[in-house]
Amino acid sequence: GAGVSQSPSNKVTEKGKDVELRCDPISGHTALYWYRQSLGQGLEFLIYFQGNSAPDKSGLPSDRFSAERTGGSVSTLTIQRTQQEDSAVYLCASSLRGGGPYQETQYFGPGTRLLVL
């Protein structure tokens, strides 16, 4: 079946503008994750959604960052009043969440490269 998809692939914006990044998880996956990857770095956890439970927002770096997941499927990560330090690749992943390590494996989308000028 289809994998995780993200849009846009690339986004260039001006400092101070708001941006929305979209993630479509694998069909049937109930868990969804957002990560940020700065140049030459590993991944930084941002937020985790699991079914209808309250999301784990512990990784969001500031209140300018927010995310929602509608209908337990598509998710949108919003960055308000973007800053140059927000420039990074934003990766989304989903997992089946049915118990057991194999079902917990996270499958990643191709990411959105955000550049804030």
Place this chain on the structure above:
Amino acid sequence: AQTVTQSQPEMSVQEAETVTLSCTYDTSESDYYLFWYKQPPSRQMILVIRQEAYKQQNATENRFSVNFQKAAKSFSLKISDSQLGDAAMYFCAYRSGGSNYQLIWGAGTKLIIKP
């Protein structure tokens, strides 16, 4: 807090030869999972191999195998018969066996394959 360390920023290997990428981690937990992911220039993270901490047997997936040393907290990845398509960034990741599903990531190792 758990940490993952990849001490090799870059490795190179001749095509068809074998290379080993290092990963060490720090945890006080006994139940956890370890992963190696590959990130080619396309940016998409691709799962290479996974290991459950409670399993003593090292995981293998075709040309990829791990050397999991639980006492030493080491989780190295061996790639046999290296191919040009193996060129990528390789990331080691840790996940707790509990309810916390965050992946803790290493900084990555860039693997170069010489033809």
